[in-house]
Each structure stands twice: as C-alpha cells, then as structure tokens.
Amino acid sequence: MSESNYPTAFGVFMAPFHKIGVSPTVLYERDLQIIELADSLGFQEAWLGEHHSGGHEPIGAPEMLLAAAAQRTKTIKLGTAVNSLPYHNPFLLAERLVTLDHLSRGRAIMGFGPGQLLSDAYMLGIDPTKQRDMMLEAAEVIVRLLRGETVTEKTDWFDLREAKLQVRPYSLPELDVVVAAVTSPSGPVTAGRLGVGMINLAATSPAAFGALRGHWKIAEDEAAKAGRTVSRRNWRLSAITHIAETEEQARKDCTHGFEEIWNYLAHISPLPASEKPDVEGMIDEAIESGSVLIGTPDTAIKKIRQLADQTGGFGSFIMTLTDFTDYERQRNAVTLWAEHVIPEFRGQLKPIREHNAWVRGNEWKAETMAAINAASEKYAAQQQPVSVN
Template sequence: MRLGYFSMPLHPLGRTWRETLTEDRDAVILADRLGFHDAFIGEHLTDRHENITSSLLFLATLISDTEQIRLATGTTNLSHQHPVLVAAHSAMFDHLAGGRFILGVSPGALPSDAEVLGILAEDRNQIFAEAIDVITAIWESEPPYGIDLPGNRFAVTTESTMDLELGVGVLPKPLQVPRPEIVGTVVAPYSKGVIAMGQRDFHPLSANFLLGQWVATHWPNYVQGKEAAGASADVADWRIARTIFVADDPKVAESYGRADVGSPYRFYYSQMLTKMRKIGRLGLFKSDRDQPDDEITLDYVLDRLVITGTPESVAEQILAFRAETGDFGELVYAGLDWVEPRLARRSMELMAQKVMPAVNAAIGTR
C-alpha cells in the first residue's frame, strides 16, 4: 500500500497568508523527503480558512523543491474555468514537473465560490461532466480539433485561424502519454459518479470525512463502471484519505489529535461539521441515514473519523479500517494546520517510517 498526502488545507484565522502558504509548502517538501507517493492540494476562491486559490499555481512553486513526489491538484474545480484553460495549463505543468503531474478534478462545491463567479444557479455537476469530456478530447485530438459534442456548451476549434507553418492554432499536449492520471474525489455514500470514473478510466479518491461503511460502497460502483467499459478494476488505483495523527506518547496523541481545545483536528472537524450542517449534508457523518441530527456532535465525529495513537496503535486502526472497506492501493494522509510544528512533522515521520512499514508487513503476512 502506497502513502499519499492530501491537504485542503484549513487554517484558523489570525495567521498571515504568507505564513500558512509557507507551512503548506513545507509539508509537501517533507512528504517528498519521506517518500510519500503523491500530494493532493485543494483550492477555494472565497474561503479564509481554506486559502489556496489555485492548486496548480501553488504546486508550481514546489516543482524545483521536490524530487520524486507526484504533484496533484486536489482538486481543479472544473466549473470555475473554461476547459481549454485547464487542458493547456495542465499540459504545461506536466512538462515543467517532468511528468510528475496528476490532474485531480471536481465540480467545485463551495457555494460562495459559485456566487462570486456568477454560476450559483448553474448545474455545476453538469458543467463538470461537459468540461472533462472536452479536456480529454483536446489531449486525444489534433488541430483544428472540431470538438462539438452533443449537448456540450464548450465547442472547441481553431479551424478559421490555424496556421501550422506559423505554429498557431495548436493547443499543447501533456508530457505523459496518452495523458496524466486523472483522479476524482468521491464524497458521497453509494456515489454514482464513481461509476462514471470507472467507465472513463479515472481513479477514485474517497474523502477523509466519510465513515468507513460509506467508503466501502465506492469500490463496487467503480468495479461496475470498469466492467461496463470492458475493463478490469485494479485496487491499486483506489485511494482513500484518512485524518491521522501519530505520536510517540499516547497521551499526546489523544490530546493533540482529538481532545484538546486547541487541537487542529478538533478545529478541522468543527469547521467541517458546521459547513455540512449549513448546506444540508450532515448525512455524510451518519452511520444510519435515519440517525437524528442532534446525535452528530463534534465528539461523535472525532471519535469516528480521527485515527490517532502511537505507531503500533495507528497501524492496527488502519488494518481494522481496511478490513471494513476492503483492499485499496493508497492511504492518503490528510494534512492540517501545524499548531505545533514539531508534533505535525513528527506525525508525518512516524507515519512514513513506522506505521506504513508495519501495515504493509501485516498485509503481506495475511
């Protein structure tokens, strides 16, 4: 099982933007040095806590400061820009990064982002579906393209302006052939979107804020999609994100990872719980769809969604989680604010150097 990194990221108010951007970069650089396979970075335009506005721009600053880690948008919000821009900028990034690029995609979920862009009343899921078809079509075709898919708002052509002798009218292609890996985040139980991912050979990343029982519903749907396309699903392509804190001392693990009022894990899930309650998606945290809303407290969420403890304890919790979901190819470590940089760094070190070797040894034995 591979080890990946994902950060939304989510910072408390009162810190400068430059400070949090530097910290977020330091986390990816550390992940690279520790051998993490990839790093997914999220983006929002209008969130003071999740304050990376362009994951691609942020990741570009890391190309020369990392060596092996694959740099992934986590995600590029496809309702926010024309798919030609996504295809062209992603292709250039892939060349700059020497092929270490993964395109993570989603519709873009934050309503205030949609409002500021004037698309709040639009079907952003539909825009997403149309955009991804155009992006892949651009990478698969040659100029003048002539991309005019039925029912798709994005028609792409350079027919009237193309001049191959001058080199104009030609969109760039990625370094990776036939294209970079495309990853979609899965945030709903029994997601139908993951069926479409399987049909298109995109790879799923199950969100860290879903209970294990709901994460387990993703893989059968992905298999269904792959089979519909006449292909076989490979568990190596399934990523699952988890919120994890590892410490040498079990008391520190419980305090920093869950109980203390200043815990970044407590802050993260307080924010997530408030947001999901406000937009009517509290069901993501429920063990039963009929569970009363008032049972979904912060402590309830923390107890079920934060894996914390010593390396030995965390390894056992991950193995128990895997028994619930079934096998998967990559465990994606969720990065949070570094309230205590020493503890945050140590957690990533222990995760890479002790927890994952123990997990993989146990998987090999079983």
C-alpha cells in the first residue's frame, strides 16, 4: 500500500454519546473544550451530530455549537455530522451553514444524512421509509443553492420559488459538503450524483467495514453517470475510538461508561447487543469484533493501515469520542493521537527518526572531544607571556 493512500487529515467527532445524569450545560462546555484542544494540537476537523431524542445525544442544533467553537478556535474545520435533511427546510438550512462559514472564515463543512433515530422522525411526523428519498431531494437543492443557483422546486414537503441565497459562502470555490454512509448504498449514491464528499461512520464495525470498497465503487459509478467526479481525498472514515498509554489502561478507562453507552447503541443501531455478564467481557467482545478501536497509538496506526488496504485509500480519519471514558481520559486520548498517530501519517516522524539513527550510528564524540581539546590548547598557547629582549 502506497503511503499516498493513507489519510493525512484527522478529526474528532462527538455525536455526542454522553452518560445520562450530567448537566447538559456542562456537557456542551466539555464538547467545546475538546474541540479547542484538538485545534491547539493540530487536528484538521471537528464534527458534531444532530439528534432530538434519546437523552444520550443532546445536541439538536450542531451549527450553533460550532458557531461558538468558531470563536474559540483558529484553524480547525467545523462540520455537522450530520444535519438530518428531512427535518429541515433546505433553504433555511443552507442559510445557517453559510452563516457558520462566514463566522468561521471558511472553516464550515456541511455533513448531511437522512436521520438516524426513528424516535426523532416519529416526533416530527416523518415516515422513516421516505427519509432517504427526502434526503436526496433536499441535498440536490442545497448543493445548487450553495453553488449560487436560483432554485424553483416543489415536493410533497417543501416548496421553493425562485429561491436564491442572498449571502454566498465564504469558502472558495465552494463550501465543503459531505454525505454520511454506514452500510446502505444511499450515501455513496448521493455522493456520486452530486459530486460531494462522503463520511463513513462506524467504519471498523464488521458490516460497515465490509461495505467500504463497494461504497467507493458506487460513488465513482454514480459520479460518472452524472458527469461529476469524486475524490478519495474527500472521503472520511470514522470509528468509535479510545486510546491510552497501554492496552490494559485503555480497557480500564472504558469501564467508566461502556455498558451504558453500548446498550444504548445496540438499541438504536445495527451494533449487536452483548450477552457478556460483565463490562470487561463486553469491552473485549467489541474490540475483537472490530466494532470499536480501543488500544494504544500503535493499535490505531495498525487499524488505519488496515482501513487503507480495505478501501484502496481515503483522505481523513475521524475519532468518534464517547463517554465510554471520563472527560479527562478523552482529553488524554486526543493528546496521544496528536503526539503519535497524526505525525506518523503526515510524515513528520520519519526524518526525525532517520536523523537520530544517523547521529547515533557515527562516532562524533571523539571528534567533538578533539575539537574541544584543540580549542583549549590554542587558548593556553595564546596566554603564554611574550619574551622581551
């Protein structure tokens, strides 16, 4: 596998999955502080999700928190992962993302999907069997609006008449747009038809991992049909991730909230429920199945290389952070990732290691001591009294 197929951009994603029983005010502040930390350590992207029920994922308006993050960060890009398009008038959502793009000086990314939680769709009176069609209808309109077009489009759930954004995105040539995918083909079909990026969530889980190569082929095929192109540099993979100094410490960290969060995930997603009698067994089972990436920086490096082999290459890897661990251990995981994983794939460590080996492999000490002695002798000679006849 060529190094050019490995990701060179990295990010953090918080759906978020928080434990029940903590003030949402505190949780919002912690999420923002994680984004600040990632920005200070050189991560390229930060993502927040949109959910409206369930309790564990309390962010209903990710673009609002990202606007706050924009004022507290310098370079990190800020993405919605993802806006659930069937829940929004496409014109108004496009306006909000353009506003975020200006507030962040061109750092906004619009991630979109059909909506994950059936409970959200139920509360909004939306038929879940229509959500993917609704997503595509809205996405086509939003992309046209963001590209400066005037749109007249009527469906059974929105009606736009000569709609045109009065404020264009700050980003040039256009605001970055990304569609979510897991196992269904709807994500790559949309990415290809619209010529936008793609983010595959839960990419290490067995079903999603198996779908990766096929997803990219679908995206390329659909792009060709539509006369568009897709780039692997704009393909992101994400997985539930926690790393620590040792494998044992990583597992220990996750006993904090793994059982609560995993049982919730098994209730709302294709991830399988565990029948293990204790949390340690649940953690081991999830690691062995590939459903989570839990271990050390070396574990993460190995897994990313496996993902590159499976896909043929992708552009960014996004850490999905959860309350498997407490807040301080999440911060530690982000720091370890910046110290060891990012520089491995961005080529920053190789020349340092080569120089270290080069210096250690040569006998510089004798020459250094000889130079010191020569300088000392020269100085001593210069101090000898001059004879006067």
